[in-house]
Amino acid sequence: MLLAEVGFAEATWVLIVKSVLIFLLVFMIVPVLTVTERKLIGRFQNRHGPNRVGPVGLLQPLADIVKLAGKEMFRPTGAVPLLFAIAPALIIFSGILTLAIIPFGNVVDGVGLYGIDVSIGVLYFFAFGSLSFYGLLLAGWSSGSKYSFLGSMRSAAQLISYEISMGLALLGAVMMAGSLSLTAIVEAQDEVWYIVPQIVGFLIFMLAGFAETNRAPFDLPEADAELVQGYQTEYGGMRFGSFLLAEYLEMFVVCAIATTFFLGGWTGPGPDWLSPVWLILKTLALIFVFIWVRATLPRLRYDQLMSLGWKILLPLATLNVLVTAILVTVL
Amino acid sequence: MTPDGTLNRAAPTQSGVQPEIEDPSLGLVRQAETEVRPPDVDLDLEPEQELLTINMGPHHPATHGVLRLIVTLQGEQVIDLKPVIGYVHTGIEKSCEQHSYWKVIPFVERMDYLGYFFNMEAYCGCVESLLALEIPPRAKWLRTLHMELNRIHSHLVWLGTSALDLGAISMFWYCFRERDRILDLFEMSAGQRMHTRYFQVGGVFEDIPVGFEQKVKEFCAEMPDRISQYEALLDQNEIFLRRTKGIGIVPRERLLELGVTGPLLRAAGEPWDLRKATDYLAYPELDFNIPVGTVGDGYDRYRCRVAEMRESVRMIEQCIDGLPEGPWIADDRKIVLPPRDELSTSMEALIHHFKLVTEGFRVPPGELYHSIEGPRGELGCFIVADGSAKPGRVHFRDSSFVNLQAFREMSVGGYVADLIQNLAMLDPILGGIDR
Known part of the structure; x- marks a missing residue:
């Protein structure tokens, strides 16, 4: 039974191999991201960053993972055991599922360089991306801690508010391409990247992306100065590690989606097999912006975050959709 | 440098006179701005509304030490707030009574650990007044120089940690970079980076080494640019402005009633500063x-403290330029240790040295309160001398302790995030509060 119409059908074994490959690729990127972030922020802050483990500190993520894995996965007595354990898994799960639709390239030698090319790509992204919200909420609620509870309340409000703007920001690009499929959207950017006509959409998407991934300056759910670590406060060991993992995974996904929708996706000079490299390079450039912002900006206040989301981003995104719709129809 | 007072000495007014905006001695940090954005709060509680009491601290990233806050929240808004102190109470004041006067100095400088020169000066100045001991001019200028360096150091730590509390993580490192240069200077002159024990009763421990003046001048030349960089990072940052403007306002009159001093009071428009008010x-x-x-x-x-850093740089420059020659410690052999080289040639010096080290100097009976302007406001030292070589009672009026009283009024009605901002801008040092 087909759940959705797929643009390109392949043998089952190809799909399995692709899934494993994409999974491995991204899970190799995440540790690199963590060390890159720490190195870059170190540079921004006039210090070296990690430089003790391995050559120039490159093995630092391994040491981190070993350390986290060796820690006790304790649980507060007031916690709800099952939900407490499920929450971090749920967050990682949603991150991995959204990876499936990111197109790393077009069809090369009969194999599409993506997990799956569904005709409802955008909807798929939002459907599974939103699942992470349950993870945050459950993590905060099941911890039985007030800080965690406050953190999850914040994240619930924040994610719902910014999801709408995020969706509307992508709608402009979808209308211009005339398709919900991500490969079709990349192919539609043959002449000009959508960042040019859809600059407003791009900016809104990136802003909302900061909020969706709980990154500075929208990192209120885990505002360490106020809520210690928000919904992560009571977690330890690899469960805590999986929250970090999920954060980087989501950051990668959001940047990859932004690349796909606005920066021409995999397109770039060179042979076809280079296209994954182009996508990853563009994504990394966007991630650099994420890191840069984190090193620079203070954190917004809760009510300011809400008013930015509802009073500025949402009307702007709606207007952008409206103008795009008119222009697409007229031209 | 005019002794007749034409040099802008007209700042102080504790209560009463409204400061004139045109007064050149007031470095007005911000043009009068009508735009004030108090958070719209609805404090009328409905009975069924659920309140959440959370316990912030004593171990919490934003409480600057071990301050414990019992906060009652309604959603994100602070309904009530109770600071609990005493987690680093070490009985310093009591310990002071067990030691001779010169051994008390290392104790008191560890109270407010960011203002150790100020603690020393409050104590040494008090003892000197009890002894009616005049310290040589070079010692006065060296003390002023070190205290102003210390003021910058303290404000830098404040700026870094406050920005960190607001989420601007990089400011911390920029501020600590300059702070380290100040600590280098302290290490050069006193041999220690923190808790230098540089001030002695009667003057300072040692003259400044060769090359110190040059290093200080280099620092002074660089520091204004650095301050401009901090301002560039924060002052034009819309998020920072929105987080700080219109938040935590307590009227000037109320601050005076609470006894609040220092940058907190001056930010509210009262130019009260003991550096101007007393000699x-x-x-x-x-x-x-x-x-x-x-x-x-x-x-x-924030603006007041940053402007104070600039003023301190100016004062340090003047201190280096106007540093008088001469002895750096008083010549009273009953109080001050004799120079080391005299010990092998002078019997008299040996006797003095022995008496001072074993028993210490005696202070005539009396009691005295001596206050100076610390980085956080009025820092006072009260000593009761009973005629022996040990103080009968040492009490400190720590500015953080008094200023903390205003915290509740700043924060009630605001958001949790504002509470953190208020605490950051209050700049309490728990070592000084608990003593």
């Missing part, structure tokens, strides 16, 4: 302004 050390001979705010919100507090 101690070299301050009467220095040319400097007192930065004064207008609104008294978090932003004014």
